[in-house]
Every structure is written in structure tokens, then in C-alpha cells.
Amino acid sequence: MQSSTIRRWSTVHTWTSLICTVFLLMLAITGLPLIFHHELEHLLGEAPELREMPADTPRLDLEQVVLAAERHRPDEVVQYLGWEADEPNGVVAIMAATAGTEPNSSHTFMLDARTGEAVEMPAANGGIMMFFLRMHVDMFAGLPGKLLLAFMGVLFVVAIVSGVVLYAPFMRRLDFAEVRHDRSRRTRWLDLHNLIGIVTLTWALVVGVTGVITATADLLIAAWRNESLAAMVEPYRDAPPLQQRAQASDLLEIARRATPGMVPDFIAFPGTRFSSEHHYAVFMVGDSHVTSHLWTPVLIDAQTLEVTAVGTRPWYMDALSLSSPLHFGDYGGRPMQILWAVLDLLTIFVLISGLYLWWVRRRSVSTARAVTA
Structure with a gap:
């Protein structure tokens, strides 16, 4: 890969990462307890508890x-x-x-x-778990907050792709997973950043893409209402208001x-x-x-209780329905929850190490300019 191409990809990776990192740190931190929300709701007393009754109670x-x-x-x-x-x-x-x-x-x-x-159900109306959920979903800003987070998710995906492009030529000089302990602290952090980034690559892409889809839920539901639902209820367009x-x-x-x-x-x-x-x-x-x-x-x-339509699912509603549980690791029980939590923590390290590497490089450039001035 030519050096000019590497510089362009490096610029893309640096700026997409910098712009979205603070938001992604917030999402990773608030997303961690949401992975175990059922367990935490019971632990915090925010889950509903029904009375014990005989199994055959009608x-x-x-x-x-x-x-x-x-x-x-x-x-x-x-x-x-x-x-x-x-x-x-x-x-x-x-x-x-x-x-x-x-x-x-x-x-x-x-x-x-x-x-x-x-x-x-305190967790559904304002408990600590609802706070984490609202911060993670829309930052208490409604649709604008969701769309902002969706945009940050897109930047995250671009940062991942550009990071992979930069990783390929970089690793030609090193063995896979090699960390150069005999080099400077910045070099060791760079090697760890690249190693953990490539290990969490697939998970990060999955979470990033499903996060973008989930963040656009309001728009997808509106599209479903305007297309599929509107077609199903078209015969009722001029019907008088429902009285009872x-x-x-x-x-x-x-x-x-x-x-x-x-x-x-x-x-x-x-x-x-x-x-x-x-x-x-x-x-x-x-x-x-x-x-x-x-x-x-x-x-x-x-009014009549007659079935008037059995809807088909448009692809984008299927994507939305599957994205949320996949985003939070709800498909595979406890083992998948633990895996999701470990990968979440590793991603937090990647984000923090990326900020550290950018800051050290920026300070080194500033020092070099001061010396040559």
C-alpha cells in the first residue's frame, strides 16, 4: 500500500475514532449493566414479584x-x-x-x-436500570438523541474498517499478537491497541451495526406505519370514529x-x-x-372482532426485531452474556488506548515543532 494511501486511511481512522470515542465510551459503560439487566433488576429490587400461589390457580x-x-x-x-x-x-x-x-x-x-x-415495575419507569437504558438509547433527548447516536455508530463502523485497512500492512512486520515489550511505552500501547482491536473486530462490527439499526427504530416504525400498516387498514380510511x-x-x-x-x-x-x-x-x-x-x-x-389482515414482515422490521437482542447479547443465555461483557470491557480498553495514543502523538508533534522553531 502506498504511503499516501496509508496517510489518507490514517486520517479517516483518527478523526472518525476521535469524534465518536466519547459517545462510544458512554455507550460501552451504560451497555455493560444492560447486558445483565434481568439479574440486576432482581438484585436491586426493581423487578416485579408475584405472590406464590398453587400451580393450578386459574x-x-x-x-x-x-x-x-x-x-x-x-x-x-x-x-x-x-x-x-x-x-x-x-x-x-x-x-x-x-x-x-x-x-x-x-x-x-x-x-x-x-x-x-x-x-x-420501578425498572420500567425510572429506576437505575431505566436511567442506564435511556442514556444508552437516546441520552434523554428523544429522537434527536437517537439519530446522533446512530451517526456515532456509523462513524464507529468506519473507524473499524479503516483500522483493519491500516492493520494489514502494519502486521506484515510483526508476528500475530506480538507486543514489543522492549520498545517505548507508546509502542507497547499501540501493539495492545491493535491486538485487542483485531480480536474484538467481529463483535464490534455486530454491535455497531445493530446499534445503528436500533437507534433508527422510530424511523423504521414510522415507515412500517406509512407502508405496511396503512395498506392493511386502507378499507377503514373513511370509517367513522370508533365509539366502543x-x-x-x-x-x-x-x-x-x-x-x-x-x-x-x-x-x-x-x-x-x-x-x-x-x-x-x-x-x-x-x-x-x-x-x-x-x-x-x-x-x-x-368492534366485530373479525380478522381483517395478517401482516407480512418487511425486511427492515425483521432487521429491527433481531438487532436489539443481538445488540445486548440476549440470544444465548448466561454464557453469551458473559462473553458480551468481556468483549465490552475489551472495547473500553481499545477506546481509552486510542485516546492515549492520539494524545501522546499530538504532544510529540507539538514538542518537535517547538524544538525546530
Whole structure:
């Protein structure tokens, strides 16, 4: 590779790294506890705890669960009901002043599916884990914060690619993983920076790309609403406003009949951003590690309870659904969590060592200029 080409790639690597490093350090630090968020929520007392009851205790009808939610927060409406795999007797309810209230202004809690008893979820409404999540997702700045972090993610990917381009000719002079302990401190740091950077390369690319996709979730959901959802509800475009919704009792059975072999993940009530003004939307998923994150929406008329559409998934919604669990290492249980945490810590070292190398080089250049002046 010619020296002029190396200089250009070096400039790209230096500046893309410098611009995004502070943000990436914040993301790496806040992302570390999020890898173990389930465990930390229980440790910090922020996870809901349902009462112990006999295993054969019957569950409430789904409409009774809705009424229990409305009794718990009588001045609000139900936006979503959802289910978590690790709490089979719990129903997660999300409520707000109106169906269209934006997510950060909603309130999340859990209902016991057997009794209707409401159990608060501090981690979902302002606990320490929610602080880490909001910092990691949008820095408490909403969509502008998400788009800024998406841009930083793009710079991170460019920095990785340019670093690989520079690494290839550099390593022709050294054995793989060689650290020159007999050289200066800067040289030792450079060798460690390059070594750990290349070891974490694939993981960093995966986390960087999935982070960019996740950060653009609002835009992808808006595109889905404007394209797929709009097409599914087109027959209702001129329909009069919904006066009263039908009871939710049979929604799950109706959705199961429409999507054999699938299980419900969550229900979007009429007027929310995942449904329409005239529909319940029941989002069904598969039962494998991968398909459990892929949504198939079943639109059910909120007055007649007739299935009006079973949605297909556009590629970008599949990408979004798969990116978030992959980004946080949710696919492979505890071993994958530990691996993700180790790689996260190594990435923090790469970022800090990169800053150190830039600072030492900058100081050396300044000193040389002063000497020759």
C-alpha cells in the first residue's frame, strides 16, 4: 500500500475514532449493566414479584385483566398488554393519558394474570436500570438523541474498517499478537491497541451495526406505519370514529387461529402507534430463539372482532426485531452474556488506548515543532 494511501486511511481512522470515542465510551459503560439487566433488576429490587400461589390457580379472562389495569390507573387508557417468558403468570400493562401518548410518557406495571393484582415495575419507569437504558438509547433527548447516536455508530463502523485497512500492512512486520515489550511505552500501547482491536473486530462490527439499526427504530416504525400498516387498514380510511371497543376476552384465541403454531407477544390497543384507530393488533411470534423476536401482526376489528389482515414482515422490521437482542447479547443465555461483557470491557480498553495514543502523538508533534522553531 502506498504511503499516501496509508496517510489518507490514517486520517479517516483518527478523526472518525476521535469524534465518536466519547459517545462510544458512554455507550460501552451504560451497555455493560444492560447486558445483565434481568439479574440486576432482581438484585436491586426493581423487578416485579408475584405472590406464590398453587400451580393450578386459574387465570382471569383477558378482559378482566384490562378492567384490573383500568382500576389501577383510572384516569388512563390501556395502550399495550404484553407477556414475558420468565414470568408466565404476569401480564405487562402499559397505560397513558391517551392511546397515542409517546412511549416515554407512559407508565408500565405488571398485573397478576390470576388475581388482577397490580405490581409496580420501578425498572420500567425510572429506576437505575431505566436511567442506564435511556442514556444508552437516546441520552434523554428523544429522537434527536437517537439519530446522533446512530451517526456515532456509523462513524464507529468506519473507524473499524479503516483500522483493519491500516492493520494489514502494519502486521506484515510483526508476528500475530506480538507486543514489543522492549520498545517505548507508546509502542507497547499501540501493539495492545491493535491486538485487542483485531480480536474484538467481529463483535464490534455486530454491535455497531445493530446499534445503528436500533437507534433508527422510530424511523423504521414510522415507515412500517406509512407502508405496511396503512395498506392493511386502507378499507377503514373513511370509517367513522370508533365509539366502543369490543371486549378483549377472545383476542388471543382469534390470533392463534389466524397464525397456527405461533404465540402472542403483545397486544396493541386501538389508537396506538402499532395499531389503527379501528383495530386491536395482536403481535404473534415463533417459539425458537430467532423466531421469538420476529413479529407477525394480526389485525382484528375492534368492534366485530373479525380478522381483517395478517401482516407480512418487511425486511427492515425483521432487521429491527433481531438487532436489539443481538445488540445486548440476549440470544444465548448466561454464557453469551458473559462473553458480551468481556468483549465490552475489551472495547473500553481499545477506546481509552486510542485516546492515549492520539494524545501522546499530538504532544510529540507539538514538542518537535517547538524544538525546530
